[in-house]
Amino acid sequence: MYLNGWQVLRDGRWTEQEAAILVPGDIISIKLGDIVPADARLLEGDSLKIDQSALTGESLPVSKNSGDEVFSGSTVKQGEIEAIVIATGVHTFFGKAAHLVDSTNQVGHFQKGCICLPSPDPTKWKPRALDRPFVLFYLQNIPNTK
Known part of the structure; x- marks a missing residue:
């Protein structure tokens, strides 16, 4: 994450965009310390260590490689890579889980x-x-x- 948003590759140019306007198909750069803004699939590059304990309850960071999915709300503990956004907002893994919890009576x-x-x-x-x-x-x- 950068001062005012995320580094996003659109129309062949890297620009800084707010997380709220990310859409599926955007290419984002994620690195150490970032909180993943949307569900994304990792592109070519080094592996990441991701803390997804808020979503899964796992106590230790997990390794993610090219082709793996990372989930909105996860924290990058090691590495830097580009990823393609595959889901945002209520369509993310976290958004679907929140909806299930909220919809129960x-x-x-x-x-x-x-x-x-x-x-x-x-x-x-x-x-x-x-x-x-x-x-x-x-x-x-x-x-x-x-």
């Missing part, structure tokens, strides 16, 4: 877990049941109850 045991929402007075913290997956709470300034 069933509440699983994990979602039924209980959390406490903080208030300035810890004696008034009220438990709330989770009703949607992937709920993230960022708790700030929790009073010391010692």
